Amino acid sequence: MTSPMAGxxxxxxxxxxxxxxxxVVVLHVSLAxxxxxxxxxxxxxxxxxxxRLPLFFVVSGYFSTKVLSMTFSQLFTRRLWFLLVPYLVWGLVELHTNSLLYHVAFGDPVRGVGENLGILALGHSMGWFLHSLILYNCFLWLVRNRPVWQALVASFFPLLLxxxxxxxxxxxxxVMFLPVFVAGALLREYIREFANAIESCARPTWKTFAAYTxxxxGYVAGLAVRDGWDHRPNxxxxxPWITPGAATVGTPEIYLLLRAxxxxxxxxxxxxxxxLIARIPTLCAPLRFVGRHTLALYLGHPIALTLGFGFLHHYLGADIFLGGPFPLGSTRVWVVICLGICAAGGLALWAVGKIPYLSWSLRPPAIEPCTAAPKARATQTQA
Known part of the structure; x- marks a missing residue:
């Protein structure tokens, strides 16, 4: 029987x-x-x-260790395929609805499928999470036979670009998330031990104190880095920059390094x-449910936000501001409404994943790799 602690x-x-x-949903609602x-x-x-974002990518890496024992054919059929299909299908839907909104509201030309595919190829869309996961899984596969320390060092190569x-x-x-993703996969055992030490606070050991320290x-040091940036001379x-791409780097690029x-x-x-939140039943259950269905919510909420708020706001022409008249002029009211719209969008896409002949767009049918699986190599535990 599984112990409660293991659960x-x-x-x-x-x-x-x-x-x-x-x-992510709250961010997009607050921007809309x-x-x-x-x-x-x-x-x-x-x-x-x-x-928030590093947590997502470290957990994604944590669940990607199988990539280390795959052939390229298996990498595509067992992992990339299940990211690529929903990214392309629902990415095109999201970009088209957004383009229609800008056409109606501002008279911009409606983008064609080719232009939208180009945007998706570059990852310049709301679906950039999936775009990044596709690239990061490919990188993890490329370094699968390298010692852990070499793979971790190699994950910083985007700095050269x-x-x-x-x-x-x-x-x-x-720059910000590839090292985190790779660390999540290659340092999985260390992360598990760290999580176990944090969880065992009721019966603390020296590992518990070390983990909390x-x-x-780290959190205090991160705040100090941010405070130093915020109070820098204006x-x-x-x-000067020596690698290809630019002769110099400016404030935006330095800010990326600071954020990383x-x-x-x-x-x-x-x-x-x-x-620690996982130990609170009233919070754990709903968050676990959302965590198991991130794909539907992630892909569905921007489409729902465009259709359910973007067009409605345009046609109503309401003047919305923080102290606006209740209800249609109030920012707070619309934030609550939009959170509901995003939840509905996620549920709608989850439902699509259950409908025959449509479910493939979210959960594509499995395809078989061209070659058999190689003998899985042991996960390296020494850096």
Missing amino acids: VRLAWPDVARGISIMG VPEGQLTWLAQLNSFIHPL LGFAGDLYAIGKA VAIG AVLDL TEQALELPMAIAAAV
């Missing part, structure tokens, strides 16, 4: 993903609703922003928070 430990990755996707970023919910979400980050958003995302110390940064540093330092606290 809690198994719960935290789903809780982590649930927290991450809910934070006028003055939504001034609400307390948006302020709270911005406070946990350095924890920092000069392209202004035009290719995937570069900036990789790392989590709290001067334009323009530093801050997020790496605060990641242990993010994991610790997920582990």
Whole structure:
């Protein structure tokens, strides 16, 4: 029989993903609703922003260790295929609905399928999470036979492409999240031990104290990095750069490095928070449910937000602001409505995944690899 403690430990990755996707939804709602970023919910979400995205990618890496023993054929058929199909299908739907809204509201030309495919190829869409996961799984497969320390060092290679980050958003995302994803896969055992130590606070050992010291110390250090940036002299940064892409890098590129540093330092606290929240039944159950259905909510909520709020706001022509008249002029009211719209969008796409002949768009049928699986190599535990 599985012990309650083991159950809690198994719960935290789903809780982590649930927290991450809910934070993404709140962010998009606060950006869509006028003055939504001034609400307390948006302020709270911005406070946990350095924890949210790294948590998603470290858990994604945590569940990607099977990639280490796959052939390329298996990598495509057993992992990339299940990311690529929903990314293309629902990414095209999201981009088309968004293009229609801008056409109706501002007279912009409606983008064609070819243009939207180009946007998806670059990862310049709301579906950039899936785009990144496809690339990161490919990278993890490429370094599968390297020692752990070499693979971890190699995961920082996007820094060499920092000069392209202004035009290719995937570069900036990789600077911040590829090392986190690779660490989640290759350091899985260490992460599990850390989570176990955090969870065992009722019966603390020296590992428990060490884990909490790392989590709290890293979080404080991350805050110090952020505070140092926020209080820097108000001067334009323009530093020489030696790798291809640009002769110099400026404030946006340096800010990417700062965010990557801050997020790496605060990641242990993010994991610790997920582990502790998983011990609270009233929070654990709904967050685990959301965490198990992140794909439907992630792909469905921006489409629902465009259709359910974007077009409605345009046709109503209501003046929405924080202190606006109740109900249709109030930012707070619309934030609540839009959260419901996003939830409905996620549920609708989840339902699509259950409908015959439509479910393939979210859960594509399995395809067989061309070759048999090789003998799985032992997971490396020494860096």
